[in-house]
Every structure is written in structure tokens, then in C-alpha cells.
Amino acid sequence: MNKIYNPKPETWSAILERPTKTVDDIEATVKGIFKEVQSKGDFAVAKYTSLFDGVSVPDLEVSQTEIATAIATISNELKQAIQLAKSNIEKFHAAQKTNRVVVETIEGVNCWQEKRPIQKIGLYIPGGTAPLFSTVLMLAVPANLAGCSEIVLCSPPDKNGNINPAILYAAYLCGVTKILKIGGIQAIAGMTFGTVTIPKVYKIFGPGNQFVTVAKQLATQFGVAIDMPAGPSELLIVADDTAVSAFVASDLLSQAEHGTDSQVILVSTSKELIDEVEKEIQTQLDVLPRKAIAEKAIANSKLIFVENDTIALELINEYGPEHFIICTQDEAFYIDNIANAGSVFIGNYTPESAGDYASGTNHTLPTNGYAKNYSGVNLDSFTKAMTFQKISPIGIQKIGSAIEIMAEAEGLQAHKNAVTLRLKALKNDQ
Template sequence: MKTILYPNIDEWKSLSNRPTISDDLLAPKVLKILKDVKTNGDAAINFYNQKFDNFNDVNFEVTAEEVELAAQFIPQKLKDAIELAYENIYAFHHIQKKKEVRISPKPGVTCWQKATAIEKVGLYIPGGSAPLFSTILMLGIPAKIAGCKEIILCTPANEFGKINPTILYAARRVGITKIYKIGGAQAIAAMAYGTLQVDKVSKIFGPGNQYVTKAKEQVQMDGTAIDMPAGPSELLIIADETCNPKFVAADLLSQAEHGADSQVILLSPLQTIVERCLKEINLQISELPRQNTAKLALSNSKAIVLENLKDCFKFSNNYAPEHLIIACKNAEMLAETVITAGSVFIGNYSCESAGDYASGTNHTLPTNGYAASYSGVSVDSFVKQITFQKISPAGLQTIGPAIETMAEAEGLTGHKNAVTIRLNTLDI
């Protein structure tokens, strides 16, 4: 983890760069997969399942028997933990449902908005060495609360055609029954374009590596909505003299172990704090089973000493982190200065892992600077808002002349006539 001391403000932009695969290399590979699946459907999926996951089976759908069997392999302690997380996530997201509100800006004019669920949504759940079953809770629960009629889940299988049982157990707890053994960009293609086995969906959710992210970006251009541009995980911590360096190091490593292309940033106005935190990282990393992954991520990461806390928060707002931990005195007051972040963790005991699993907030968040313009997943992500209006004759007489004037000013006579004809009828 490289240490940078007091960089000039004109260096901040380059210091905020994330590790990326060259788009010249990435895009052609992803586009080839998407085109192949769109053209050849299930046959192409089977080909890529073999190529990338060594899994060869023409039937991708998980059977009900496989789901039921998975529950037998889950320890009761883990079932209880999932249940606690489920309850907290449900409680936090259930309050996000909006009630229909009608207003009458003028007598005889009534307007309202109604939220209707997206009928078919697709969830992508990474598997492999870190099967993210928690993401099923984060995506499936708000989808169910929103009222989505069909939820499709894609996740990679191993060479024996098996999916991690915890993923299947979490899917069952949420109530997802359509599960497919498909990973990577081919999973995104299957849900975006549809095949004989996999139904086409209207919107795709879920994190993934840069191939998955690029695939999501591409299918969005083809007409399938996505949750957000979400790529490799990232964390930024602002720490002052009141931080606990052991906590800071543990949090940085918790994100670094996600993947080699993850990035963590430590900001502090005190060089001594940075040095103590880095020393703790060196002590703790040797205890991690995924230490090789964490070390690769740390090579993409930085510890930056700035002049003061104000500069730390200014840097953070420019960086727009997916996760932000404020390990400072008066952390809650300082949090008021945050204007760009996916999710904020306030104080020394608000570890980022809490948001990843069980505090209740959603962990599907914008990365790569997109927190400047995107929000994390919520119930709103699974609905579309339809507006309604009802205008009485008296209401049209009230607002009609203004409509005529505005339409005429834009040169849209047809728009004006739609009002004029009605008003003339009322005059008669």
C-alpha cells in the first residue's frame, strides 16, 4: 500500500484512479460473448460454462430437489445469522415503500404518482471462492417488497454442476425459485436477451468483476435496464488521532480481500496515524486465508496524508467512494459534509462489514466514482413510477389558456388546438 504525503490538489484526480483492465482488451471479449449468446442461446451458454467454469450440462436450471437438499448442509448458527440479517434488511427496506399521494395544484386538476413493480428482474450473484449469498438478501428482499412477479437468479456452478449450498438456502429464504447455473458475461446475456431456458428480464441487478460490469453496460445500450455501473469493491477511510488503528487495518483488509482489482484508500491529516495503521495491516494480513488476494488489492491502494480533515473530506467527495468509514472525533457531525458516497459508516464501531451483512442497509452500491450520480439499491430500484392526471372541465378552463400560450410560443399549433377545441366546446 503506497504512502503519499501531502499531495497537491492537482494530483488528487490521478490519485483517485481505480485499477482497470484496458477497455481495448475487455470490450471485444465481452461483446463476443454477448453476440454469441444472443445468436445461439443455450448452446452458447453451455460452451462458455465449459470454457470458464469447467461445467458441462445442457440443463442450467437448479431443481427444487437441489434447493431443498442444500438446507441440510447449512449449520444452524449460519441459518440463525441469515435470519437476523433477513429481518434487519426487510425492516429497513419495507419502510421505503411509498404511499400514493394525490394533489390538486388548481381546482379541477388532480395529479398523482403510482409505483408499479418491474415484472421480471434478473439477479447476478458471484460465486467462486467467495460466494456472495448475502447479495441475494440485498437484492431479493427489496424485489419481493416491491412486488416483482418474476425473479431470475444466475450464479456460476463448479465443475461438478454444484452451487454453493448457502446461495441456494438464501434464495429459498427470500422466495426465489428460478435459479440458473450460469456465470460471468454469459449470465448477463442470458437474462438480457432470453433463451429457451432463461426468460428475458427487464432489469438486471448484481455485482461482479469487470467482465460482468462491461456486459451490464453493453446490454443497457441494447435496451435492458441495469441497477448501476457496479464493479470491483472499494473502501475509503478517514482517520484522525481518535481512531483505533487495529480497527482501521481490519476494515481496509476486509475490502482488500474481495478481489485483486479492489481498492482501499486511507486518508489522514496525521502521518503517525497512517504509519500505525499500515503497521497493523502488516500484522493482520498474515492471518487471512485470502492474503494473496488482499496483497494484490493493496498494491492498487494508497495511504494519503493531507493537510487537515477538511481536505480529507474534500478528497473523499471527489473520489466518491462506494464505502466510506469516518473514524474520527465528532464523526456524526463530520458526516454532514459528505455529499458523495455509496454508504457511510460513522464512528469506530461502525465497521463496513455490518453494512455488507446485517445492519439492514443495502450493500449493492455504486463504485468507480459513480456514487457522485447513482444511489445504492433500494425498493425504488425495483419499481417504475407512473404519473396520472385527471382534469375536469372547470380545471381545463383554469389552466387551458396558459397551455395555449405556451404551445403557441413553441410553435406547436396542434398542442394548442387540443386545448382550444375543448374550451370552445365548453363555451358552447
């Protein structure tokens, strides 16, 4: 672990630098598969499923029978846990619903803004060792609340041609309309172009490895929107002597176990706490099943001592962490002044894993400094804001001459003319 004392502001950006990856070699692979899926559809999808997932799946769509079987295998304990999480996520995201904004900006000029659902959305859920059914909740719950009519979920099949039952259960519970056993680049390409089996969608959500990330970026070149650019997950904790070092260490480790490239940072005004956390990490690390992964991430982690809260805040805002835990005497200072963070966890009893699963907030958050300019996934991620206006004869008489003058000054005569014709018609009517 790297302990850094009182770093000078001009060194912050180097200290806080994130690992950047070159994607040039991956890009060629992704482009090739996109081209093939675009021209050969399901045939190409089957080919790459066989190649990458090592299995030939006769029917790509998960059947009702398979879903029923999956549900039967899930323990009641896990079902109840998922239902509790779903209920909290639902409550928090339902509260984000906005009403129509209606304004008569000037007499006779009525404008309103309304959110309407993105009709067709695609969710990508990775396979592998950790079946991310929690991500199904985080994406399908708000999609359903928003009113998206088509919610397609793609996830790679395992060696037996199945998707993890907990993923199927969560998808069933949250109203996913179609579940497909398709993974990786071919899934993203399929949802981008559409095939006989895979519906073309308007926006793709969800995490994935580097191949999926590059595939999602490429999808945007074909008119598909994506939730946000992706990067390795990260956590920054600010803590002082009021923090519990064992808790702080456990949170840093929960971040570190995600991957060897996870970003883990502690900022503190207490040298004692930094030393205690360092010791605690060693103790807790030893018993973790994913120790090998966590160890590597921890080796790159940073424990930064700064003189006071003001400097700490400045440094944190420059970093813009995905997850930000506040365990300090003066919580309000950080809550009020944090400008750039994905999700904020406050106090000793708010571990990051609460937000990952069950508090109700969304865990799909901007990484890699994108907290400066992107929102985490929320209800609005599944809608688009549309504006409407209806102008009465009085209204156009009120604003018509302003439009004529501005259009003329911009050299757009036909824009002016559209108003002039209407004003003349109204004059003739009088």
C-alpha cells in the same frame, strides 16, 4: 504503502486516480456470445457452459429436490446468521417504501406519482471461491418487497453441475422465482434476449468479473436496464487520534482482500495514527488466508495526511468513495457535509463488514466515483415512478389558455388544438 503528506489540491485527482481497464478486447468476445445466444438460445448457453464452466448440465433449472438437499446441508448456525441478516435488510428496505404523492396543483388538476414494481428482474450471482449468498439477500429481499413478479437468479454451476448450497438457501428464503445454473456472459445474454429456459427480464442486478460487467453494459443496448456501472470495490476511512488503529487496519484489510485492484485509502489529521495503522496492517496481514491478494491491494493503498477536517472533507468529496468510514472526534461535521459516498459507517464499532452482511443497509453500491451521480441499490431500484393526472372541465379551463400560449410559442399547433377543441366544447355546453 504510500504515505502522502499535505498533498496540494491540484495533485488530488492524480493521487486518487482509480485503475482503469481497457475493455476493447473483452468486448468482441462478449458481442460474439450475445449474437449466438440471441440466434441459437439454449443451444448456445449449453455450449458456453461447457466451455467456461467445464461441465454439461442436463437441466439448467434448479429443482425443488436440489433446493431441499441444499437446505439440509447448511448448518443451523449459518441459517440463523442468514435469517438475522435478512430480517435487518428487510426492516431497512421496507421502511423505504414511499406513499403515493397526490397534489391538486391548481383547482381541478389532480396529479399523482406512484411507484410500481419492475415486473421481471434478473439477479446475477458469481460462482468461484467466495459464494456470495449475502448478495442474494441484498437483491432478492428488496425485489420481493417491491413486488417484482418474476425474480430470476443465474449463477454458474461448479464442476459437478451444482450451485453452492448457501446461495440456494438464500434464494429460497428470499422468494426467488427461478434459479438457473448459468454463468457469465451467457447468463446475461440469456436474460437479455430470453431463451426457452431463461426468461427475458427488464433489469439485471449483481456483481461479476470483467466479462459480466461488459456483458451488462452491452445488455443496456438491447433495452435492458442494469443496477449501475461496476468497478473495483473501494473504501476510504477518515480517522483521527480518537480512532483505534487496530480497527482501522482491520477495515482497510477487509477491503483489500476483495481483489488486487481494490482501492484502500486512509485520510487522517494525525501522523501518529497513520504510522500506527501502517504497523497494524503488517501484523494483521500475515495471518490472512487471502494474504496474497490483500498484500497487492495494500501496496497500492494510500495513507494521506492533511492539516484539518475541512481539507479532508474536500478531498473525500472529490473522490466520492463507495464505502466511507468516519472515526473522528467531530463525526457530525463529516455526516452533515459528505456530498458523495455510497454508504457511510460511523464510529469505532461500525466496521464496513457490518454493512456488507447484516446491519440492514445494502452492499450493492456505486464504485469508481459513481457515488457522485448514482444511488446504491435500494427499494426504488426495483420500481419505476409513474405519474398520473386527471383534469376536470374546471381544471382544463384553469390551465388551458397557458397551454395554448406555450404550445403556440413552441410552434406546436396540434398541441394547442387538443386544448382549444376541449375549451370550445365546454363553452358550447354552457
